[in-house]
Amino acid sequence: MCDNHSITADVVIVGTGAAGIFCALNLPDTLSVHMITKDTLENSASYLAQGGIAAMKDAEDYDDYFEDTLRAGHYENSRKAVDTMIRQSPLIIQELLAYHVNFDRAGEELSLTKEGGHSQSRILHHDDITGKEITTKLLTGLRKKNNITITEYSRMVDIIEDNHICRGIVALDREGKPYVIQGKVVVLATGGLGGLFKHSTAFAHITGDSLAIAANHHIQLKDINYIQIHPTALYSTKPGRRFLISEAVRGEGAYLLNAAMERFTDELQPRDIVTAAIREQMEKDGKEYVYLSLTHLDPDKVRNRFPNIYKHCLKRGYDLTMEPIPVTPAQHYFMGGIEVDLKGRTSMNNLYAIGETSCTGVHGKNRLGSNSLLESLVFAKRAAMDISQNIPYTPIEETEVDLSEYAGRDFDEEYRAIVLEEIKRRDRDFYEQWIEPVDHGG
Numbered sequence: 001m002c003d004n005h006s007i008t009a010d011v012v013i014v015g016t017g018a019a020g021i022f023c024a025l026n027l028p029d030t031l032s033v034h035m036i037t038k039d040t041l042e043n044s045a046s047y048l049a050q051g052g053i054a055a056m057k058d059a060e061d062y063d064d065y066f067e068d069t070l071r072a073g074h075y076e077n078s079r080k081a082v083d084t085m086i087r088q089s090p091l092i093i094q095e096l097l098a099y100h101v102n103f104d105r106a107g108e109e110l111s112l113t114k115e116g117g118h119s120q121s122r123i124l125h126h127d128d129i130t131g132k133e134i135t136t137k138l139l140t141g142l143r144k145k146n147n148i149t150i151t152e153y154s155r156m157v158d159i160i161e162d163n164h165i166c167r168g169i170v171a172l173d174r175e176g177k178p179y180v181i182q183g184k185v186v187v188l189a190t191g192g193l194g195g196l197f198k199h200s201t202a203f204a205h206i207t208g209d210s211l212a213i214a215a216n217h218h219i220q221l222k223d224i225n226y227i228q229i230h231p232t233a234l235y236s237t238k239p240g241r242r243f244l245i246s247e248a249v250r251g252e253g254a255y256l257l258n259a260a261m262e263r264f265t266d267e268l269q270p271r272d273i274v275t276a277a278i279r280e281q282m283e284k285d286g287k288e289y290v291y292l293s294l295t296h297l298d299p300d301k302v303r304n305r306f307p308n309i310y311k312h313c314l315k316r317g318y319d320l321t322m323e324p325i326p327v328t329p330a331q332h333y334f335m336g337g338i339e340v341d342l343k344g345r346t347s348m349n350n351l352y353a354i355g356e357t358s359c360t361g362v363h364g365k366n367r368l369g370s371n372s373l374l375e376s377l378v379f380a381k382r383a384a385m386d387i388s389q390n391i392p393y394t395p396i397e398e399t400e401v402d403l404s405e406y407a408g409r410d411f412d413e414e415y416r417a418i419v420l421e422e423i424k425r426r427d428r429d430f431y432e433q434w435i436e437p438v439d440h441g442g
C-alpha cells in the first residue's frame with residue numbers, strides 16, 4: 001500500500017477490479033506500476049460476480065459460442081473482438097488455474113454450467129462466488145510483486161493531457177485533497193456506471209467517472225446508451241445495492257412466475273428479452289416484482305450449487321427451497337464505454353481503457369452472461385502486452401498541473417450530469433424509463 005503525495009510510475013492503473021489487476025500482473029517486473037482505487041481493494045464488481053466465467057469448451061464449440069455472443073448482442077458486436085475473446089479464452093482459464101483459482105470440478109474435470117443465451121454448458125464457476133475466488137487469487141499474486149504499489153480510497157478526477165498525449169492523472173486522496181500521479185501510460189479500469197442508478201446490482205461508488213473525464217477531453221466514446229438491466233435482482237423497498245439472483249439460477253431450471261403463480265416466459269432467453277417480459281408482467285399484475293421459484297428443484301442441489309444466494313435470501317426471510325422469491329430488474333452491466341481497439345488503446349495517445357469502462361464491441365447491444373469477466377481479462381492482458389512493447393524508455397515527462405482548479409468541486413454531481421446527459425442525448429427512451437434520482441441511503 002502507498003500513501004504518498006508526489007507519485008511517478010511508468011504505468012498508472014486506475015481501478016483494482018479484475019481488469020486492472022490482471023493488466024498489472026501481465027506487465028513486466030521492470031516497469032513501476034501505481035494502482036489506485038476509489039474504495040477498498042475488494043469493493044469492485046469483479047468481486048461480486050456470481051455466475052462464472054465463460055470459455056470455449058473445445059475447438060468444436062467455437063461456432064456456437066460465436067453465434068451465441070452475436071445473437072445476444074443483436075448482431076451489433078465487433079466480430080473481430082468476439083473472435084479474439086473466444087480464441088484467447090482457453091489460455092486465460094489456464095492462467096487463472098496457474099494463479100490457483102479453484103473452479104468447481106466434477107471428479108477431475110472442470111464442471112461447466114449453462115446460462116441464458118448460451119447453447120452449450122461452457123461456464124466455469126466457484127460455487128456462486130466466482131468473482132470473489134478469481135479476484136482474491138489474482139490479488140494474492142499482485143501482493144507478491146515489488147514493482148506494484150496500490151493506494152486505496154483515492155479517486156481519479158482527471159487525466160493530465162499534453163497535446164492529446166496522456167501524461168498521468170489527478171486524484172483526490174481520502175481527505176479529498178488533489179494530487180498528481182505522473183506516468184508514461186495510463187490505464188483506465190474503472191468499471192461500469194451502476195452507481196448512477198437507483199436500482200443497481202453494482203457498488204454505489206462505481207459511477208462511470210472515466211466516461212465523464214473522457215467526454216471532457218474529447219476522447220471517443222461508443223454505445224454509451226447500451227446499458228444492461230439484469231432481469232432478476234432480489235426485490236427490496238430499501239435504498240442501496242440490489243442483491244443479484246444470478247442467471248445461473250434460471251440456467252439450473254428456476255421458473256419465473258406471475259402474481260397468479262404461473263410461468264409467463266421462457267426463462268433462458270437473453271437478458272434484455274427476459275427483462276422486457278418481466279416489465280410487461282409487472283405492469284399487468286400491478287406490482288413492482290414477479291416471482292422466481294426453485295421449489296420444484298432438488299433442495300440439496302439448490303443449497304449446494306447456490307450457497308451464497310441461499311444464505312442471503314434466508315437472511316432476508318426467504319427459504320429458496322420452500323417458497324418463490326420476489327425479483328425485479330436492476331441496472332447490471334454497461335456494454336458501451338470508451339472506444340478502444342483490440343489492444344485497449346483509446347483515441348488519446350498513451351491512454352488505455354480495459355474492462356467494463358471500455359467498449360471493445362464484444363457485447364454489441366447486449367452482453368451474453370459470463371462474457372464480461374472473460375472480456376476484462378483477455379483485453380487487460382492484450383493492453384499489458386501492447387504497453388510492454390511500446391512504452392518509451394525515455395524518462396517520464398512531468399507536466400505542470402494547477403491543482404487549485406480541483407479544490408472544492410462536487411465531482412459526483414458534475415460527472416453524473418455529464419454522463420447522464422450523454423445517455424439522454426443518445427437514447428431518450430432508455431433515460432426516461434430507467435434513470436431516477438439516486439438515494440443510496442448511506
Ligand SMILES: Cc1cc2nc3c(=O)[nH]c(=O)nc-3n(C[C@H](O)[C@H](O)[C@H](O)COP(=O)(O)OP(=O)(O)OC[C@H]3O[C@@H](n4cnc5c(N)ncnc54)[C@H](O)[C@@H]3O)c2cc1C
Nearest residue numbers: 015016017019038045046049051052156191355356370373
Ligand atoms: C452483482 C454482479 C454479478 C456479476 N456476475 C458476473 C458473472 O457471473 N460473470 C461475469 O462475467 N460478469 C459478472 N458481472 C460483471 C463483471 O463482474 C464486471 O463486468 C467485471 O468484473 C468488470 O471488471 P472491471 O475490472 O472492469 O471493473 P470493476 O471490477 O467494477 O472494478 C472497477 C474498479 O475501479 C475503481 N474505480 C472506479 N472509479 C474510480 C475512480 N474515479 N478512481 C479510482 N478508482 C475508481 C473501483 O473502486 C474498482 O476498483 C457481475 C457484476 C455484478 C455487479
